[in-house]
Amino acid sequence: MLYIKCPYCGLRAQKEFSYGGDATVKRPNINEEVTSEDWDNFVYMRKSPRGKHVELWQHIAGCRQWIKVQRDTATHEIFQTAKVTEEIR
Amino acid sequence: MSQPFRLNKEGLINRNKKISFTFNGKKLFGYEGDTIASALIANGIHLVGRSFKYHRPRGFFGAGVEEPNAKLQVEFNGHSEPNVNATEMELVEGLSASSQNCWPSVNFDIGAINNFLKMFFPAGFYYKTFMWPKSFWYKIYEPFIRKAAGLGIASLEKDKERYEHKFEYCDLLVTGSGPSGLASAYAAAKNGAKVILAEDKPRFGGTLLTDDVSIDNLSGKDWAEKIVSELKSMPNVTVKNRSQVFGYYDHNMLVMFERVSDHLEKKSKFTPRQRLWYIRAKETILSTGSIERPIVFGNNDTPGIFLSAAAKEYMKVYGVLVGKKPLIFTNNDSAYETALDFKKNNVEPIILDTREEHSSELIDEAKSKGIDIRFSHGVIVANGYKKVKSAKIGKLTKDKNSFEKIETIECDCICVSGFWTPSVHLASQSGNKLKYEEKIDAFIPDKKKQQETSVGASNGSFTLEESLKHGFENGSNLSAKITETKTEISIPNVNEKKYGAHDKFWCMPLPKNENPKRFVDFQNDVSVSDIEIALREGYRSIEHVKRYTTLGMATDQGRTSNLNGLQLVSNIENKIVPEVGHTTFRPPFTPITIGTIVGREVGMEYMPTRKTPIHKWHKKNNAVFVDAGAWKRPRYYKQGNETLFEASKREAKNVRENVGICDVTTLGKIDIKGPDAAEFLNRVYTNAWMKLPVGKARYGLMLREDGIVLDDGTTTRISENHYHMTTTTAQAANVLSHLEYYLQIVWPELNVNVVSTTEQWAGAAIAGPKSRDMLSKLYPDLDVSNDALPFMGYKEADFFGVQSRIFRISFSGELAFEINVKSDHGMFMWEKMMEIGKEFGNQPYGTEALSTLRIEMGHVAGPELDGRTIPLDVSLNGLVSKKKDFIGKNSLGREAFNIESRQKIVGLIPIDRKSSIPEGSHIVQDQNAKLPIPKLGHVSSSCWSVENNNPFSLAIMKDGKNMIGKKFFAVSPLKNKSIEVEVISSHYVDPEGKRVRS
């Protein structure tokens, strides 16, 4: 079971979180024209990297904040966590 | 009642307390502190089971977790447990054990015929024999294999025991209380670290209990006792025996299985049977020790053959002799200690040592005590069927491939030692890759992957001095990093015997023309020849050989067989062992009970139960409940002998004719506040929200980004910047996360806050033509006319002294209102409604009537919004704005969503107007067509229309709107029904929606 550091609450068990997918995906702006290719990429296309991956988790049984987690998809090592407004490099 | 193999003095058992038990029906006794194994051996019983494949007689081989044979069905404390390891299970009064995998009895087992047909059971037997024809699998092969698998029988009784889970955090977890574990725990505890020391066995000390050593002039056992009692007195230390750390998971999470009360005759009511600990440790010391491995020889599975360390443990811990004419067969010095212990107890052993004549401290001592030692010797084959009677032994030639001399000598047990294998299971589970240590012919941990440090024998250090030193050092250093305190500890003086080098010898050759079975894996009956066959057939990867032969795949995880199997493969393949590699170790290290994994989450505690504030009233009034997620909702209120069908029909009809009330507290409620709330709703819902006035509600539809409907519900503008959203009961949590996602990540610039208020409000719907009359009595001072409170209107008003919200919304298609009061007043509201509603013929209605009402109205719900439908499919495209952008809008332009013949919602009625149509039925044109019959759609919801007094269903059907008037079949293979139906509009009742506006 993973041990995830919520930037608001500190280290908490994985049980308290729910997974939210790739954090690098950016939704096209509302009220702006978007090509169907860009839209399809946003809705459907996801990389499935082996290794470092920045992903979203929500601390649903805690502060309910969505957070960013940089995790190794093969080893589960967590390198960094951040608020969604912060950058992970 | 004498115990022929019990020594008079030796052992750590409590001779003052006799414990009676039975084995295969025979009454026996042992002492407190015995295991089933030690008590049986004390009674001279060795034959305890039959082997897995050949049903060969089997006896005890080890004295702990390494035991491959002695798995018993055990009844104790009111339960029956299969596959219990007799070498681990402590004796408890009244226990009754019996052999498994034998019929009719362990002494006469019909399955043993397999032993004589063994040419038919080679490696890969199951793969080769049971592959085809495929049709044989379920009826013939599978039951056969199940029966032949012959492990114990799981109880069919409900488990009445209590199991618990515990979550713990610590600085240092120490797994194993041998010398290195005790030293680590002690050093860390002295540094002020929070320490958990876990010991699998009932007694602390590991090898200190059996080895002839002294530490600071104390015996090993006394030193262990001194350290443990000191640790127990420290507030920062938790000391646990009977506790097996069996799994090493991510981020230093270890899981421990504690046998809390299996050994107790009586326990208090709330003492759990077993407890599962989830331990998050900052650092872990793996002091799991090592397990002796055997040397392979002919008929090496005969009862009476033991690991030499096990024989020693039976003497020193249990005061039990495994035999009185022992043959010690070894390639190293450690077995000499066993021989010396036999000698001390006046039993004359003979030592067969595969090494050439040489000298060491232990050999010299054995010689000086007059023990018969035969160098360059080994056991070729054991004789005896149900018990060892003699052994054919041989003097090895210099190349150890053949014999100079062969003779037969009498013996009643053989104690074998092929050197020691570090227990690296937990290290391997942690992700540690392991490395091969030539010096000890075994794998030890390599570079650490997590915060784990192996010390002592599990790290390949086989001397006490080294183990203690490593333990103290690592315990001290690891904890000092955490506590930033370092207490100096002097490493104690150690007195132990020096071992000479071991012989890299693991398997006895066979004389020409002799071919007895030589087992590598006892529990799965894998012999040398099985592995040879697998390699001959082309299996190379050790992982494939393992699966093909099942080597090491039994519940003992190959603790005594893995390395010998690897040696064999490496010999045949002419590779060195590290090139062959090792198989992966997986949790659990030892079998654990399902009850422990489940813990308290059974029955009512399986998940939280959510009850509305009106629950007690429902219960008192004969409500039959249904689960809606975690909620309990009244399905119907039973009157007299009514069936579900009759009751729901009565309730629904009463709503259509008079008025009914329904507890709608379970609907999801989300409070939305902030200056940008309208803009936010406008983006979240498909329809327009910018112009909703204060005091008005609107029905809204939300999509996912892929255009599929997520949820529907009404949202009311309470005040300028304050909205009250409702969701379906099922989607409440998802919708909240969805809103939070957009507010926190996508549009953080919107100044809006959302919070769930589902549990803050109790809700009741009042529906039916008389609902307004009833409402006016509930609010005598309020104008509730159609002008003052129109459809989708909203008012706040005093309800007999409590604050309330009135929404004019309808789920039933009737004139209806929904009243919300604070949860604490829910019961008050409901009882008031029941009291005042009497004169209007008011009756409560449950979810079944609620469904009936919405289905015949053609109002879609969960079964239609099933994660596969877009607004157009369910005729809600009128709610989709063309003018503004919203979540999922761009997806609605996809080609597949716009083809003419796309699925649409329709209504179905049976041609005979009588047969109800099962939900989930497939709609087909011709029910007798050749398979596969093209599926045109499916029935999503069914009811008995109370308005038209015949069955009615909603269906999602290809090109639905153009099918109206046509006839099809609704086929349910599940219910074995095929019903001819006619397609009609999905709005069966009041299609213009006049009633809700009346």
Ligand SMILES: [Zn+2]
């Ligand atoms: Zn948090």
